[in-house]
Amino acid sequence: MAAQEVSNKQVILKDYVVGSPKESDMEFTTSKIALKVPEDCDGILVKNLYLSCDPFMRGRMTKPERASYVEAFTPGKPITGYGVSKVLDSQHPNFKAGDLVWGMTGWEEYSLITSAQSFFKIEDTDVPLSYYTGILGMPGMTAYTGFYEIGSPKRGECVYVSAASGAVGQLVGQLAKLAGCYVVGSAGSKEKVELLKSKFGFDEAFNYKEEEDLEAALRRYFPDGIDIYFENVGGKMLDAVLMNMKDHGRIPTCGMISQYNLQQHDGVHNLFNVVSKRIRMQGFIVFDHYHLYPKYLELILPQIKEGKVSYVEDVAEGLENAPSALIGIFAGRNVGKQLVVVARE
Template identity: 55%
Template structure:
C-alpha cells in the first residue's frame, strides 16, 4: 500500500492522522479533551461526486489539491479554507475553499493576516467602527490574530490605539513590535474602569471587542459621544453556562452609541478586494503578522487549549506538512 499520497493510482490509500474530540466539552476545552488518531483514507474523491480532496499543509487549512471532482479546482492548486485538523481532507463543500491568489508571501498568512482573521479585522474596523483620523481606539485581546491587525489598521489611519492583553510579553510586543500607542495587562488591573480612564482620559471613540463580559461594562463607562462598539467575539463568555450580566447599557443612550455584532462568514465575497488592499501593506512591511508556529498535528490539542488560556502568542499555526 502506497502511503506517501503522491501516486495518482486510483486505489491509493494513506494513513491520515486527525484530531478528534473525546467527548462533549463543558466549559473551556482542555488538551485532555482531544486526542490524535490515525485512520486510512483513499486518495480519490467518490466516483461522480463534486467533492475535492486536499492534502492539508498547515491545518485549518492551507493545502494543495490532490484530486478533484469539482471543475473549479485541479490537482496542484493551492487553496485555503475549512479543511479539518487532519493530514488529508476530503472537502465535501468546495464552495468553502478559496484559491490562494499570490504565493510571494508565506502560505501561513492565508490563515491569519490574509485569511479569516484578516478579513474580520478589515470588515470589523472599516465597516463597523467607521473610524476617523485621530479617534481613540481600544482593542481587547489585542494580541490575538484579529486584534493585532485591527490595531495596525487603526494606526495606519492615524488613530490613538491602546490594547489589552493577558501577559507582559504580549503587552511589550503590542507596544514595541506592532506600533500600538499603549497596552496593558488586564490581569494586573483590579479596576478596569480606572485602567481605561488612565489610558483614555478623554474617552474612547471605538471599541473593538473580542472578549465580552466585564470589559464591556468598563468600556461603556468610558465611551465618548457617538462612539462605536464592534462586537467581534466573546471568548471570555463561551465557556460560561451563565454569562456575566452587563449593567451599563444606559450609557448607550446617554452617549448615543452604536453597538454592532458581525460574523466574518457574511463577508467572504470581499476577499479579493481585501487581498488587493492588504497585500501591498504586507509587501511593504507596513503590516506585521505575529505567528505562533508549532510542528505536527500532535500539537493541536495543546494549541486549542492555548486559545482559551492565552498561552498562544499571536496567530497559532500548526505545520502539518511541508508538502
C-alpha cells in the same frame, strides 16, 4: 483502478465539552483515505498543511441546544476548522491538483472536501503560506470588516482593542494606525504588551491582569473617551469600556472570548450607556463579508510586502500538538496567531 490508500492521522472530539476544554477532550485516531475524489462527488481531496486555532471553535464543542451560527462538531468525528491545504485531486471546476487553497478543512492529514465552493484559491505565494490561516485568511478579514465596515473609523479617533495581540487584534491595531487613529491595546502578559508597542505600533498598551480597576485604566489611556472599541472579550471588560465610551461611539462586536468557557455568561451592568451615549454595538460574522476579500487583499498584500504591516504567529509543530495549541488559546498561552503545521508542502 483503485485509488491509492494512505493512513490518515486525525484529531477527534471525544464528547461535547462543558466548561474549559482540556486536551483529553480530544484523541487521536488513524484511518485510511483514498487520495482521490469519488466519482459522484464534485469536491476536492486535499493534503492539509497549516491548521488554524480560532476562538469560535469553542462554541462548536458545546452540545447544540439551539441553532447557532456555526454547527457543533460531531463527537467521534475529526474536528474541523480553517486551514491551508494543497489540492491532490479535484472534481470541482474551480480547482485542480497542485492548487493551494484555504477554507474549512479537517484536523487530519488529508481531507475530502465535499463543499469546495467555499474554498479560496491562493494566488499570491510571495508571502508566508501560513498567513492564509491568519492575516490573509479569516482573522484578517474579520479585522478588516469589523474595523472598517462596522467601526466606521475617522482619522484622529480613539480606538481600543482587547485581546490585542491575538490573530485579529494585532491587525486591528495596525489598521487603526493606517487609518490615522490613536490606538491602545490590552493583552494578558508583559511579553504581549511589549509586542503591541514595539512590533505593531500601538500608541499605548497595558496588561489587563495587572489592573485592579479596568475602568480607571481605560480612563488613564482615554481621558476623552473611546470612539471605537473592537470587542473580542466581553464580560467585565465590556462593562469597563461602556463607562469610557464617547458619545456616538461604535463597538464592532467580534467575539467574547472571556465568556466561552462559562456556563452562564457574566452579567453586563453598564448597558444604559448605550442609550445615554448613543452607542452602536454591532455584532458581525466574517462569513457575511467574504465578498470583500479581493478588496482586502488589494489593501493588505502591499502593506505586508513593504513591511508596513507585521504579523506574529505562534506555531505548533505537528498534528500531535494541535489539541494543546487549541486549548492554549482559551488560556491566553499563545503569543500572536496560533496555528499548527501539519506539513510544510
